[in-house]
Amino acid sequence: MPKTHPHAEATYRVISLDDGSFGVEVKIPDSHPTRISRFATEADAEAWITEHQRRIEAQMQPGHWSHGRRSPRMGNSHR
Numbered sequence: 001m002p003k004t005h006p007h008a009e010a011t012y013r014v015i016s017l018d019d020g021s022f023g024v025e026v027k028i029p030d031s032h033p034t035r036i037s038r039f040a041t042e043a044d045a046e047a048w049i050t051e052h053q054r055r056i057e058a059q060m061q062p063g064h065w066s067h068g069r070r071s072p073r074m075g076n077s078h079r
Contacts, residue, residue, distance in 0.1 A: 007056045014045045024049055 006028060013025045015035070022045040023037035039045040 005056050005060050007052075008060060010056075012049045012052075014042055014049070 022039040026034045
């Protein structure tokens, strides 16, 4: 059975915070909502959502899931 990324079915909503900044509420089915906060503008919050969704899509590509953890410096670090 293929693995599904935990955020694959998440919904996102930009929210206004009391200090005038913005946050993103992330809701995952069968889980409590999470709030990502302190974006200066609504556009910054929307950009975070777009980038987060892009990363989730990339991680869901076949062959991306691995059992080991790799160092972020592996690959081109010695060139």
